[in-house]
Amino acid sequence: MSDTTAREPVPVTVLTGYLGAGKTTLLNRILTENHGKKFAVVINEFGELGVDNDLVVDADEEVFEMNNGCICCTVRGDLIRILGSLMKRRDRFDGIILETTGLADPAPVAQTFFVDEDVKRATKLDAIVTVVDAKHLLARLADSTEAQEQIAFADIIVLNKMDLVTAEEADIVEKRIRGINPYAEIRRATKSDVPIDSVIGRDAFNLARILEREPEFLSGDDHHEHDSEVNSVSFEVDKPIDAERFNAWITQVLASKGQDLLRTKGILYYADDSRRFAFQAVHMIADGDFIGEVKDGDPKRSKIVFIGRDLNRPWLRRGFEACQAGEDESKIQAEIARWSPAPV
Amino acid sequence: MSDTDFLLESRGDAQDLGAWVIGVAFGREGRSCAFALGDGTVRLAEGWQTVAAHDGACLSICADAKDGVLTGGDDGRLMRIDPDGTASGVATYGSKWVDQVAAHESGLRAAAVGKAVHILDGKGAALKSLAHPSTVTGIAFDAKGKRIAASHYNGASLWFVGAKESSPRLLEWKGSHTGVTISPDGTHVVTTMQENTLHGWRLADGQHMRMAGYPSKTKSMAFTAKGRWLATAGADCVVLWPFFGGGPMGKAPTELAGGDGVICTTVACHPTQEVVAAGFDDGLVLIAEVGSGRVVPVAAPRGSAVSALAWNGVGSHLAFGTEGGFAGLIDLSKR
Incomplete structure (x- = not known):
């Protein structure tokens, strides 16, 4: 009797973005679209809207320090537990989508995928997708470090609520995003209406795909920001x-x-x-x-x-x-x- | 037939259960043997009967206080499975996962749900709810059922179950603690940690013990019958720490059944003898005698890690299960 569990790592998509930017709308769009894929969804308890899915897990966002001599190394302890448990029934889904709270620093989430041996073996980070509100992003960036970090970490940025801004305003916002992260792919959207394959199955953390994209706008030396930005x-x-x-x-x-x-x-x-x-x-x-x-x-x-x-x-x-x-x-x-x- | 499978073939009963075996437990009545699976079912070894236990996955299993088993699931339910396979709900906790379960022969039951440990009596009535600073990752009663330990971030909490005023003795150590056990004589608490190490406290004086050097996380540990040794998984052998003669502080651990370079994933100690059963990452199951170091194979490697392992109360039967869903029950009694 053979008994093997060697399987492909499960892709995990991280959805981040400020409260009200449209994360949950994007999540529901991914879940309801007819793509024949099943997802396990890990949400935080402060979710804006209900999520309609068979397998939804509430996460507590417990950020833990690792005692590995790396002073800024934090991981999501709840995620290690949840992903570990999900792996015990992994025949029930094709991928995992992880929604973070609006105020979450994406670093502990990303680091969890590099640091924990079990998570590393069973899953792979597919992409960090950040949903931003075109109307309010500039204000958010001015008053919150998390908003900056969420853009800095992003592989794909959904520039949402395009119906609320003029083309000129959108260009200014996009330029500001490029100043922080010229390598992320920006997708303009209204009600988070981006093609699902632009946010799922991107394999953005695959070393073979690093810097595959040419930057759409390189921030020059003239673009000087405050040091804290x-x-x-x-x-x-x-x-x-x-x-x-x-x-x-x-x-x-x-x-x-x-x-x-x-x-x-x-x-x-x-x-x-x-x-x-x-x-x-x-x-x-x-x-x-x-x-x-x-x-x-x-x-x-x-x-x-x-x-x-x-x-x-x-x-x-x-x-x-x-x-x-x-x-x-x-x-x-x-x-x-x-x-x-x-x-x- | 492989020689390594001799015991399984000649004295065992094996079955492919088709889902990750998250745990196995024998009922204290001495008859039932239940495997809890990642597909939410419990399988009884007797006739390999399927019991629908949870809508989702089973997350934890233990022997119930008198007979049968208790299971926790991601449907927020604490269930009881009778020796004959009848399932009944003991408690429900909403959308939270019932991550850990424990029971003591005195009738006490405990369920870890998020940051709380709920204590219930033999009839399923809630006695109290113990609050912790972060999610509880492991629970263990002491041998007398007087105290319960819970592991969490930055240490473990030790509670007197019967105390009117509920405040725990906090055993602090920085970092994420992922499981806990109490020595059979009640003098030591040991936790497993995220950082491939164990941490222990001698309760008499709060002395810390660090048991390090593992190449991977320890996910299973158990004290031998008289509490002389703590057997642990997480290395490419069974690592045993001496809890006698002043140890484990300043003492080197003993290693059993090593040499293949395969990580030990699960251990279970015989209830009366200084004998340890161990399961490995490739599916090998063996038993080893601590004193002599003699190793007897029980089941050959089948490619999938051993994820569940348990002895029955008298130590005549050993049950195991793997991540791939292969399960076995072996009769090791004298013939």
Whole structure:
């Protein structure tokens, strides 16, 4: 008698966004559309509307600190328990949709998928989808760090309630979103009417798909925000990267700056390796792997993107440049030293 | 027939139940053996009878106070299954999950629902509700049924069940605690943790004990019959911590049944002998004698992790189940 449970990890879509932005409307749209898929839905108890689904789980959003030496590493304890239990009847659904409260910081949710061994084995984060209200987003961004974080973490942003703004107003809001996160895909919508396949089944955390999308609008150096606000910087270099230098540098950057770095993504071409290396981090928690051979005609430009607060653009740029093979060894030592704790 | 399956083939009864086995328990009357499944049913080993218990999934199972078993489900219900398979509702808790259940032969029952532990009497009447700072992840009565321990974030709470004034002794340790047990002599409380470690408290003086070094999370632990050893899962062998001669502080644990590099997922201690049954990530079930280290295989690996394991009250029968739904009941009595 054979008895195997080795199965594909279950995709989990995280729905985030401020109260009133239209999260639950989007959720119900996903659930009622005729796509032949069954979902388990994890909602918070402050949901705006009822959710019509067979398998709905109430979550308490219990954020726990991990004692793993990583000071900003928090996970959702309730999620570890709930996902663990859902896995015991996983033949009953094809995917999981997780709705967070409007005030939730997305980091503990994302980190849960990287930190907990059971969650990591049984599920995969499909995408973080943030629903925003085109009319009120600018005000929310001004008065709440969570609203900024929800945009910074997003893979897909549903710019909702388009019927309440003019085209000019929408452009201003979109530009502001791009300033925080130029890599997210923006979908304009009214009553959360986006195609379901634009938010489900995106596989956005797959290393092989990192930075696959070209940014639609790169925030230039002229776009200066207050230090407390979230924005992004990205750099590209021509020469191959020295793997050892990059590891030493990024480890130090994440260790000292990880609390302010919300998401970091990179595609690297190492010297003496014919494969591309993909890298991503949520705060201090990093994940990286080779994602296949370099294709003919690939310009082989290594690229890194940081989304976070108080980003020191020159330091990050010089550091990444010093990771190139052939650069003077003393340069990278100096760049690593910048991020190291001052001697007591 | 594989040699490893000798006991299962010659003295066992096996069945494919088709759903994740979340737990197995023998009724205290000594007759019934019930498997709780992820599809919401309970299966009785006698004739492999199916009992509809929960609308959703079974989340927990334990022997009820006198006979039969108690189950908790994600339908918010606490159910009782008689030895003959009759199911009856004991309590309902709305949309909350009944994550943990426990019962004591004195007649007490307990159900962990969210942050509360509800204590019920033998008739199902609610006696009290114990509140905790965060969701309760594990509960355990002590051997006498006087106290109940509950694990949660940042430690465990130890309550006197009969006390008029309900305030617990808080056993604090930073981090997420995922399960709890009390030593048979009532002197120690031990929790499993999110960080691949166990934590313990010696109740006499509050002395902390850290039992670390596991390559994965410990999801199952049990004291041996006389409480000399704490057997634990989570390593590629059965790790036993000595609770005698001043241990476990400063003592190295004993390892049993290691060497295959496969993680032990479940342990169950024999009720009278210093013998431990263990289930592994590949489905292997074995029994090991602590003193001699001798290992006897019970069931061969079938590819799916052992998720449930229990001895009956006299230690003559062992039952196991796997994540894939394979279940077995083995008669180990002298012939």
